[in-house]
Amino acid sequence: MLTRSSRTGLVLALATAVPTGAWAQAPADTPPANPIIVTGRGLDTTPAAPAYDQVVIDRARLLSAASGRIEDVLGNVAGFQQFRRSDSRSSNPSAQGATLRALGGNATSRALVLLDGVPMADPFFGYIPFSAISPDRLGRVRVTRGGGWGAFGAGAVAGTIELESAGLEQLQTAEGQALVNDRAETEASASFAPRLGDGFAVLSGRWDRGQGFWTTPKSQRVAASARAKYDAWSGGIRFVAPLAPDVELQARGMAYDDRRTLRFAGADSTSSGHDASIRVVGRGRWAFDVLGYVQARDFSNVVISSTSFRKTLDQRRTPSTGIGGKLEVRPPLGTAHVARLGADIRVADGGLQEEACSAATGLVTARRRAGGRNADLGLYAEDDWTIGRLILTAGMRADRWTIRDGYxxxxSAAGALTSNSNFPDRSGWETSLRAGGVYDVGVGFRLRGAAYTGLRLPTLNELYRPFVVFPVTTQPNAALRNERLRGFEAGIDFSPGETAHVSLTAFDNRLKNAVANVTIGPNLRQRRNIDAIRARGIEVDADARWGKVVLSGSLAWTDSNVESSGAAIGLDGLRPAQTPRLAYTTTLAWESGEGARLAATVRHTGNQFEDDLETDLLPAVTTLDAFARLPVGQGASVILRAENLTNERIVTRKQGASIDLGTPRTVWAGVRISLP
Structure with missing residues (x-):
């Protein structure tokens, strides 16, 4: 396993490995033979992309989230969910897995989240560091529900969320904003995007901090109760430069640190990371996309007893490293075909260092170390074939996976060895297939359908790390099998003009060997494979514009059930934990065309259960958010935001009578400055 210093050094080496010659300008009297245009993006989507259920979030919506956080933006796509209803200010970072289509969750992501083509999931846990991803650095987001595929497709069993950084056409040379809310919490961000020769650079940073709100209801507070305090910063640097008229180099580096306190004084968690990537994109006759990345991450967490209010577990370090890359080429096969041939690799290496403590005394009773290494090498091929109004697509992916070095x-506190396990290495090949088609009927109608299979390896966290949400302990399971998805969908799109669009999709997905937190005793659970999670439902997305008024909405209704036998027979037919049946969101906005924007968003999340046995119900909740941007001068605007304007009671955790609450009514005010 790489040491912390070597991991950080590798990140810094990759972040600075940009040839200085890339920034050289041609002499003024020697115009280039061909115009050089850099975009900072990857290759365009293929013609058959509309065969799958996709939603695109534009920059206007990215910049007008009431909380200013990316998970709030993604919440506008019905069916998106994290493990809990909390955002990245008031939840444990390890609970921030992203999933879609009501396939359930155990805090690990079942959706693949990419930032400029790089997987963002933590190498050890599988959660997404949402606090490090600022919406104002992004140009757009594309969400594809259903089994993912292509580069890094292993892990995208619920879908793919592609985050794309903003380019020069979307950024001002200098931008910044600062806000404060009614609890005196602050948010500040800034970016600088200068041109460098024929390329450009973007430097950005963000800092959020606050005393937080009370997640514990007033009737349950004790002397040890604490607000959900948070203090998080992130910074990034991105370079884009041409290497040739149709080839560009992209390099990105990011660092972040996030500190939170949850429920009790001393129940502190931290997450931090250093990421770097280099990408070369060619858009010539033989288009290609070559990418390499490295991630150095760490996590810590302190568990406080809810009875003695002493430390019971100190997960003081969980260092991990993620290394990977991809190569994709698109050979020229004529105007009717767009083919993709590619290979990708991901390696995750990590381990935990924790001390168990007595709830009565707070003294150390045991010291634990655990970890391992997972790897996946994928090979894929796909072709889109255009036949008049019909586009067909088909492809295959083969994954060579390994789970090894588990321990x-x-x-004891005195150093005596009480347990020493080395788990057997495992490996194998898995194949995944997908096929689909889209047919343009005419008069604005388009029919589509797709079928697919998929794969997800259990994370190092699921395999080797126990965790506690006091008083419930969840054990790992080094024998977990890979999850396998089979699904199909059919849909219809209707666009009566350029200002309106409606999409309806019906789907049936089955996740075999789904990893779940299964109750095996009083206050005791274990990660286990259940037979399957079956999710069938309907998704509707719509948007329309009337002059300066924009209306958009998204709805997901899903019948999701556990299929289980053997030791987990009691779960058969139950709904997966943390999975609502109904979710919808609607946004009404007014845009002046001169920079002003007013928007209101209604979001509903239906009933869901805290646990696998459906004993603790999290009631349905409907919230109202608001946003206003009002220009007040050249390049200056006043920003007003309101979260949960009606102050609805949002239950995010329930274990018996003990509950946690989500964001109460919160009002923000501040300014945004943009300099061309």
């Missing part, structure tokens, strides 16, 4: 060691 668990426990010693």
């Amino acid at each position: 668990f060691v426990e010693r």
